[in-house]
Amino acid sequence: MPKSLVVDASLAIRLILPDPRRDVLRARMEQWLLEGYKLVAPDLWLYEMTTALCKAAFLGLITAEEAEDSLPLVSELAIQLVPADAAQVHLAFAWTRKLNRAAAYDSFYLALAESLSCEIWTADQRLCNAVDLPWVRFAFESQMPDS
Helix, strand or coil: CCCCCEEEEEHHHHHHCCCHHHHHHHHHHHHHHCCEEEEECCCCCHHHHHHHHHHHHHHHCCCCCHHHHHHHHHCCCCCCCECCHHHHHHHHHHHHHHHHCCCCHHHHHHHHHHCCCCEEEEEEHHHHHHCCCCCCCCCCCCCCCCC
């Protein structure tokens, strides 16, 4: 059975939107896949990716047409979506309380990684700093996943 890695939307959207570090992320994802990792995310990932494209268009970072044209790219990323079960909902709630946050979005990624006993990779430095655990990894650090 392949080892899993949780990939959050803050990392994945940088593979689609203009970002100076996109090549770094693409190389990292290609390496993960070559090494046999299964890339997973909670099913809310799809909503977050769509929202990020809408927001980029709203802010004028890309045109509405570019955002719409990018929608198929979201589906083409090698991310397997995992519906939350009752245990993950409880873990997400606990993470939300522990992090003292009003919303549970990040917590569902943490809950999935915790339930799969795997790393989560994110481009959200604030999340990494808030959690401060070795299995919560910043996308632009130099190391690859622990084997």
